[in-house]
Amino acid sequence: MNATHHHSGKHPAPKLSPNQSKILGCLREAGEPMSAYAILDHVRNDGIAHPPTVYRALNDLMKKGMVHRLESRSAFIACGDGACDGRFAFAICRACDKVVEIHLSKGDQTRLLGLAPAEIVPEQVTLEITGLCEACAPVQAAPV
Amino acid sequence: MNATHHHSGKHPAPKLSPNQSKILGCLREAGEPMSAYAILDHVRNDGIAHPPTVYRALNDLMKKGMVHRLESRSAFIACGDGACDGRFAFAICRACDKVVEIHLSKGDQTRLLGLAPAEIVPEQVTLEITGLCEACAPVQAAPV
DNA sequence: CATAAGCGTGATATAACATAACAGCCTCGG
C-alpha cells in the first residue's frame, strides 16, 4: 500500500512521509470517515502510539488535499480523488454514515462564494449535506 | 400579539424554560459565537454550574431554531432572527471570529439541496464560509 | 391525602476530541 508513486497527471506530487502513508492507507482501506482515535487504534500495529502523531499526519494530509475533515462529525476521510483543490462538499447519510464526496463545478464554487456578504471576503467553503441514503430510507422516519 | 394558535407567521411560540432563557440571553448579549464552556463560565452567576445543563439547553434551543452551532468551530450562536427554519449559512472571519448569518433564498436552498447525489436524499445543509472581514483584511496575509 | 407520572433540573463521572511543549534522531551544508 505504498502510494509514493501514484500515477502522474492531475494531482501534484504527493511526497508523503512514512507516517502520512500509513495513515492515508488506513483511511483509504476504510473508505469511510474515521475519528482520529479510531485511526490511532488501527495503526498501533504500525508503531504509531500517540494522538499527536496521528493529528500531525492528518493535518499534513489535509494541507495536501488528500484527506478531508467532516466538521459535522469530527471525522476524517480520504479524498476520493487522490487529492483535490479544496473546493468540495459532502453528502452524509445520517443513519449509516455513508459519505459521498461532491465535486463542485466552477460555477457551483462561484455561486457558493458569492453567498458571502460584502463585508467578508470568502476564502474557504465548508458544505455538508445530511440526509438519508437509498438503503436507509425505507427503515427510517424523518426527524426534522 | 399572542398567536399561540398554530405556528402562524415566521416564528413558532418560544416557551422557554428558565435555563434556556438564561443561556439564550447570554448568547444574545455576546452577539458572537461562544463555546459551551464559555457560556458555562458566563452563567455561573445565574446558578448554572455543570456542562450537561448547558448542553441540554443548547440542544433544546437548537431544536427550536433559536441557536445554531458553528460546526467548523464547535461554537454556538444565537439566531440573528429570533428563530429560523434551519436553512441558513454563516460567513466567519478567520481573524476576528466575526460571524454574519446568511439567509438563503428559496432558490439558494434549492440549488444547495440539488448538489446532493441521487443516492442520498438531502434533509439538512451545513454551509460555513470562512474568509477575512473588512477590518481584518489590511493586517492579515492569506494562508491558503 | 397518597401516589404515581412527567418534566426540568442538579450533580458526578467519564468519554471523546485535540494540542502544547519538549526531547531524540536523522541528514545536510558549512
Next chain:
DNA sequence: CCGAGGCTGTTATGTTATATCACGCTTATG
C-alpha cells in the same frame, strides 16, 4: 565538528460532549 531543519516519539494537559442517576415540583387520579 557543529548547527539548522525535518520528522518522529512522548508526556501531559486542555477542550468538547455525554451517560447516568438523583432530586424536587406540578398535575392527574382515586
